[in-house]
Amino acid sequence: MVWAEDALSDTAHWFRRGPADGHPDWEAAALEIHDANPDRGAALMIDYGCGACHVIPGVAGARGTVGPQLDGFASRAYVAGILPNTPGGLVRWLMNPTTHAPETAMPDLGVTEPQARDMAAYLYTLRGG
Amino acid sequence: MMEGDTQLPGPDSALDIYNAQTTLARAGLGADMVFDLTVAMTLAFGVVFLGVMAVVCLAWRRNRPAGAWWVWSGGIVLPLVAIIVLMAGSTAVLVASTRSAPNALEIDITGYQFWWDVVYDPEGIALRDANELVLPAGRPVTLRLRSADVIHSFWIPSISGKMDMIPGRTNTLTITPLETGRFRGQCAEFCGLSHPRMAFEVVVMAPDAFDQWLAATQGEARDAARPELLAGRQVFVDYGCPACHEIRGVATGGRLGPDLTRVGARGSLGAGMWRMNQGNLAGWIADVGDMKPGAKMPSYNHLTGPELRAVSAYLASLK
Numbered sequence: 001m002v003w004a005e006d007a008l009s010d011t012a013h014w015f016r017r018g019p020a021d022g023h024p025d026w027e028a029a030a031l032e033i034h035d036a037n038p039d040r041g042a043a044l045m046i047d048y049g050c051g052a053c054h055v056i057p058g059v060a061g062a063r064g065t066v067g068p069q070l071d072g073f074a075s076r077a078y079v080a081g082i083l084p085n086t087p088g089g090l091v092r093w094l095m096n097p098t099t100h101a102p103e104t105a106m107p108d109l110g111v112t113e114p115q116a117r118d119m120a121a122y123l124y125t126l127r128g129g
Numbered sequence: 130m131m132e133g134d135t136q137l138p139g140p141d142s143a144l145d146i147y148n149a150q151t152t153l154a155r156a157g158l159g160a161d162m163v164f165d166l167t168v169a170m171t172l173a174f175g176v177v178f179l180g181v182m183a184v185v186c187l188a189w190r191r192n193r194p195a196g197a198w199w200v201w202s203g204g205i206v207l208p209l210v211a212i213i214v215l216m217a218g219s220t221a222v223l224v225a226s227t228r229s230a231p232n233a234l235e236i237d238i239t240g241y242q243f244w245w246d247v248v249y250d251p252e253g254i255a256l257r258d259a260n261e262l263v264l265p266a267g268r269p270v271t272l273r274l275r276s277a278d279v280i281h282s283f284w285i286p287s288i289s290g291k292m293d294m295i296p297g298r299t300n301t302l303t304i305t306p307l308e309t310g311r312f313r314g315q316c317a318e319f320c321g322l323s324h325p326r327m328a329f330e331v332v333v334m335a336p337d338a339f340d341q342w343l344a345a346t347q348g349e350a351r352d353a354a355r356p357e358l359l360a361g362r363q364v365f366v367d368y369g370c371p372a373c374h375e376i377r378g379v380a381t382g383g384r385l386g387p388d389l390t391r392v393g394a395r396g397s398l399g400a401g402m403w404r405m406n407q408g409n410l411a412g413w414i415a416d417v418g419d420m421k422p423g424a425k426m427p428s429y430n431h432l433t434g435p436e437l438r439a440v441s442a443y444l445a446s447l448k
Contacts, residue, residue: 046404047137047138047139047404047406048138048406048408049138049139049403049404049406049407049408049409049410049411049412050408051412052403052408052409052411052412052413052416052420053408053411053412053415053416061403063419064412064416064419064420065416065419066411066412066415066416066419066430098438101434102435103433103434103435104434104438105411105415105432105433105434105437105438106411106434106438107407107408107411107437107438107441107442108438109138109406109407109408110138
């Protein structure tokens with residue numbers, strides 16, 4: 001059944017990224033994070049309790065309304081209205097939100113860089129909106 | 130956990146264990162004996178059922194009215210014997226699985242909408258905790274079960290049968306956990322809007338580890354060791370949290386909500402519902418009603434961002 005799962009995730013991937021009409025999808029390429037695992041990122045967001053404050057499609061129990069909804073995150077221009085929404089900006093935000101926004105309610109949760117990269121990779125699968 | 134994780138926040142949780150809440154993963158005397166009884170009854174009455182079906186086939190083939198003997202034996206004696214055997218068997222299991230011992234540890238547990246107040250050794254050290262039950266393996270533990278509001282029911286499927294918690298009454302249940310590990314209990318009687326969200330963690334330790342735990346847990350809460358934690362403790366006091374919550378060594382007397390002396394060490398937050406970590410604590414404080422509809426705690430979304438961060442960091446540090 002391995003081939004079936006592969007085919008399924010390829011299909012899911014295709015739907016997430018959009019077909020791009022056979023052209024290179026530069027926008028998606030700009031959000032590519034090398035060597036990061038979006039599925040692990042989604043699991044980490046459960047472990048860190050992100051869902052208590054954010055709605056995150058595809059993360060179990062993530063229905064919080066304390067902070068902004070994260071659906072369509074890949075299409076946002078800024079992270080928290082502060083950092084440009086690039087892999088580097090998002091990873092830095094996830095690791096140390098209070099460095100960039102001293103008044104934010106979002107705590108520094110002790111997220112390590114590899115963990116932040118996985119989470120960012122997941123958030124960039126949330127397209128549209 | 131997963132490969133490549135260097136560190137994860139929060140303590141171990143029954144939420145990460147697939148079969149933490151099932152009667153099939155047996156880890157206690159009651160669960161063991163009830164399972165054996167279920168298997169024995171299923172087999173015995175399977176045989177009876179097959180016998181009855183065989184007689185029905187026989188009657189079909191002979192196709193003539195049965196004598197009075199069949200009616201008496203099959204219609205009255207057989208059911209009577211079956212019911213007596215059932216009754217005797219289940220009563221014997223009930224008595225044997227909840228047998229107490231003269232030196233059994235006593236724990237008071239009071240159900241509230243929608244959490245559990247726990248007091249270890251109420252006649253002695255009277256150590257108060259909440260939403261988590263730490264037990265010694267292989268020792269009978271006598272639970273005195275009460276309710277502060279409506280009817281709840283106490284149930285740890287992997288360890289023992291359930292017992293109702295009825296306002297104005299004290300029900301006693303003796304349970305004997307047999308294996309160490311982490312399990313999950315659940316309120317088993319509809320008690321209001323968040324009844325399904327009224328669960329708890331159960332940690333079964335080796336007896337000597339349990340004694341050590343009990344001794345080590347009695348003191349005051351861990352001190353605030355960093356400026357941010359100190360600020361968080363101040364937020365806890367300034368915003369009136371001690372009116373309902375107790376933290377030993379900081380503020381005592383609040384009994385309307387769970388004791389928070391070791392809240393950060395619990396396996397879960399919100400009575401067995403969420404992983405214990407600063408993120409969930411912050412979300413909980415800012416928007417309780419969203420995470421647990423019907424809970425009596427108000428949402429503290431009037432805290433500033435830094436205040437919310439500080440108080441959630443402080444609570445997470447109470448281990």
